[in-house]
Amino acid sequence: FTLGTEKPELIAQKAMAYAKDHGNDIVILDTAGRLQIDDQLMDELVRIKQAVEVDETLLVVDAMAGQEAVNVAKTFNEKVGISGVILTKTDGDTRGGAALSVLAVTGMPIYFQGTGEKLEDLEPFYPARMANRILGMGDVLSLIEKAQSVQNDKEAEAAAKRLMENKFDMNDLLAQFQQIKKMGGAASLLAMMPGGSQIDADSLDDKALPRIEAIIYSMTPAERAKPDIINPKRKRRIAAGSGTSVEDVNKLLRQFEAMQKMMKKVKRNPKAFMRGLGSMGGRGGFKGFGR
Known part of the structure; x- marks a missing residue:
């Protein structure tokens, strides 16, 4: 559902009404993404949360962004308030080390991790497996599941x-x-x-x-x-x-x-x-x- 260049909070309200009319029981509001902190985007998100009632506010964090990902997570949580995190690009060179920092600054759980660009590459986040990967001990259980x-x-x-x-x-x-x-x-x-x-x-x-x-x-x-x-x-x-x-x-x-x-x-x-x-x-x- 989209309304082009309408205000994000108006799109969110009409999307919720559309979902209700068509019997859709799950609505995902996919907002504009930023790699750096953006005050205009923050204001948009605050207005959306004031306009519609949301159950979860999930922040998608790029594991390859390093310290900047941590800064973004901290600011988002302080200004908008998040309930969980999705960590993407955990198959990169950083091996998901950002997971520890993001968790430390937000105190919010990491629900999913992305290991590629396709839908099937989004998988549940398992702390112990990520810890093993960060330590260079591998993630044999995920390897077996993929196989x-x-x-x-x-x-x-x-x-x-x-x-x-x-x-x-x-x-x-x-x-x-x-x-x-x-x-x-x-x-x-x-x-x-x-x-x-x-x-x-x-x-x-x-x-x-x-x-x-x-x-x-x-x-x-x-x-x-x-x-x-x-x-x-x-x-x-x-x-x-x-x-x-x-x-x-x-x-x-x-x-x-x-x-x-x-x-x-x-x-x-x-x-x-x-x-x-x-x-x-x-x-x-x-x-x-x-x-």
Whole structure:
């Protein structure tokens, strides 16, 4: 519901009347946002709260804004009065440290946190998980929940079985990359892993994923199932079809071959597998496809 450039308090009143007439039992008044303190905006918010009765006044705070976010939260609470906070961009480099400061200056609970730009990236705020993330201990529970939300148990079990039996092919690799994208990208997953803060997120190049997907989509079903049949002529065709270079195709095939060798190691010696995984991470994994 909108009335264009009408006064915000008038829009709020008419929105409430509209909701009542149409049987809407929840109304969200989304007011203009500011990264800095703005007296005009503050006055608008005060007038809105005088014009309509509200149950909750939630302040959306950018976790990346640092001290300025704390100043905004403090001023909003003093002049307007808030009942809770939504903390966004908690997947950024700050790891949500603003949560502690905002809570300290307002004394109000943090209800939700945002870890991305989509609706499904808004999730309940769990203090203990945020504390672990700030301390660099990861957030394994959120990682598990994200995995469960995009892949059911049967799919996960089937993928793991194929992996352990060394039947993992390009179709499986494509499916795994699509799961990573649904879960917020490699950097987002890294922030939830214990010790993930010690790894340079730039080494996990999310820009690489679309290019890898394009290469795999340019392969025939036979090539995806058995990548070892891909000869120089096929590589040129795949590169042309995906808008990449033969070098990119070779790079993907080499890294896929390294994954297969690693899977053979884990069956024979799990410890050797973990050492190999660490060294692969040090070489940058699938970094290098982004442009």
